[in-house]
Amino acid sequence: MTAADASLGVLDERALVEACLAGRDGAFDLIVERHRRPVYQLCYRFVGNHEDASDLSQDVFLRAFRGLRSFRGQSSLATWLYRIGVNVCLNRVTAKTPLGRATETIDDDKAFVDDRIESASDRVLRAERASRVREAIARLPRKQRATLVLRMYHEMSHQEIAEVLGSSVGAVKANFFHALGNLKRILGEAQ
């Protein structure tokens, strides 16, 4: 890290954004560095494969750079980036690869399963069920899908989701309620 980067590191979000707008070297790099992991994970949740998630992450940051002047600091930079990310992902998923059609196999539950006590057949069954759930989520209406992904996989509060989606907490909870209901119905149809 250079001396310039080190001095940027002490800036809060708003000051960092202002440094970007002032054309200060390394300022936007630092924003990317701080937020690239959650942005990538969000994109991955929507598309289900590394290549697309990587492209979408790049797109999210590029759009953020273009729209930096519109960032007012009313929400956190993370929330603002999530908002851009959700829009980019929903547009991309709708236009191109549905979540459930992801070509890459996702070993979703690897981090949560103790392989010593789970049999191979149990792992297969669990992977199949996870795949069915992903496909069902991909068939949800856009706002319901976004709400479900942010709530269940990113563990965001209803308030945070409301800020990302630009709606009220009540609307987010209603979306979540209907998303779960539709998910149950879709999973039931698939069986």
Added chain:
Amino acid sequence: MHLRPDELVDLAEGARAESSAPHLAVCEVCRGTLADLRATMGDIAPSDVPDPSPLFWNELSARVRESVAVEAIPRPFWRDLFAWPRVLVPMSALAAAAVVIVAMSVGSRTTRPALPIAATEHLLDAQQIAEDPSLGLVADLTAEMDWDTAREAGLAPRGSAEHAVTHLSAGELRELGRILHEELANSGG
């Protein structure tokens, strides 16, 4: 009255105790809905996104840096103008309309026979000449011109008698002379 969706979500997530919703104890429908919500939430197993290669993060930063650098290079304004769909689409429509108008205009000129001088004189009135600077200039230059001068200048319009006579071949002129002589003889002149 049944519990609202947001109330059921709060109950399903444990944000609110069931004891705070006495309606549940007496409503089988709401109990069933709540059980379904919890079961579906259980189906969505918590999971991690597979971590990409450690090298990926720097690669992503580099890609973003490159795309941002390209974005920051000033481009000629017309590139943005023509790359802008909201401008391009109406401009394409206007261009298409212009092509149609020109085609119709050319088509009408080629299919409509040229009018004799007497007729064309009525097509250009004073107001049209006043509105069109180029017509006004022509009108000023030709205001004092007599027919002989106009004929010498080759200004006889296509389709007029002057134009027809001055553009006849030698054989056609001989034939015209013969016809005129016959007509004069017949008329006794």
